[in-house]
Amino acid sequence: MDEFDSAEDGDLVAQPPKIDVPEDVQAAVRTLIRWAGDDPCREGLLDTPLRVARAWKEYAKGYEEDPSHHLSRTFEEVGGYDEIVLLKDIPFQSHCEHHLAPIIGKASIAYLPGERVVGISKLARVLHGFARRLQVQERLTAQVADCVWENLNPEGVAVVVEASHACMTARGVNTPGVLMTTSRMMGVFRTDERSRREVLALMGY
Numbered sequence: 001m002d003e004f005d006s007a008e009d010g011d012l013v014a015q016p017p018k019i020d021v022p023e024d025v026q027a028a029v030r031t032l033i034r035w036a037g038d039d040p041c042r043e044g045l046l047d048t049p050l051r052v053a054r055a056w057k058e059y060a061k062g063y064e065e066d067p068s069h070h071l072s073r074t075f076e077e078v079g080g081y082d083e084i085v086l087l088k089d090i091p092f093q094s095h096c097e098h099h100l101a102p103i104i105g106k107a108s109i110a111y112l113p114g115e116r117v118v119g120i121s122k123l124a125r126v127l128h129g130f131a132r133r134l135q136v137q138e139r140l141t142a143q144v145a146d147c148v149w150e151n152l153n154p155e156g157v158a159v160v161v162e163a164s165h166a167c168m169t170a171r172g173v174n175t176p177g178v179l180m181t182t183s184r185m186m187g188v189f190r191t192d193e194r195s196r197r198e199v200l201a202l203m204g205y
């Protein structure tokens with residue numbers, strides 16, 4: 001049971017091994033705490049630089065992977081299925097590259113298969129692979145769509161992302177409740193108005 005903690009619902013949740021954090025990274029967090037106006041040496045903040053650094057390795061885990069790898073295993077036997085495949089309202093978390101503030105949102109990813117389909121969880125994996133980096137929402141949207149387009153050779157790809165940016169809601173213009181929507185349409189979803197309307201309707205727009 002060493003590597004696992006028992007979760008409340010009875011599932012076993014893997015506890016990743018704690019990574020070492022270089023002293024200069026911890027020192028940078030201490031500097032930030034001091035600059036924010038607090039004392040990094042008080043008891044409650046002593047382990048914070050370590051936790052912050054480890055948290056950032058999680059937030060930025062996408063840099064450790066090439067999301068296109070998730071699309072390398074595809075299936076051909078789908079009984080002649082030739083309609084839209086949609087994974088709708090996938091929740092994701094990212095961080096804005098301007099303020100390192102959270103971006104919390106959901107994405108819908110659809111494609112019209114060519115010859116092959118992919119396991120649906122892989123679309124969510126692609127999203128998280130790009131989201132767990134420093135991002136702007138426009139680039140996140142484009143990267144997800146381009147990745148599906150380039151790796152599945154489908155007839156069309158549609159990605160719609162809706163997100164709230166903490167750099168707007170918790171600072172700066174301080175405007176909570178605002179959602180930013182971005183989309184990227186490729187192939188038939190870009191060229192054919194009916195296909196575009198169909199996929200947007202399936203997504204609930």
Ligand SMILES: Nc1nc2c(ncn2[C@@H]2O[C@H](COP(=O)(O)OP(=O)(O)OP(=O)(O)O)[C@@H](O)[C@H]2O)c(=O)[nH]1
Nearest residue numbers: 096097098099135136137138165167168171172173
């Ligand atoms: N287009 C786009 N803008 C973003 C995204 N994330 C954050 N921003 C915006 O990036 C802009 C950065 O503006 P700057 O003027 O350089 O920074 P700032 O002085 O902190 O701006 P304020 O946020 O208005 O206080 C802000 O308007 C943010 O709201 C994103 O994903 N896409």
Ligand SMILES: [Zn+2]
Nearest residue numbers: 096098099167
């Ligand atoms: Zn920001």
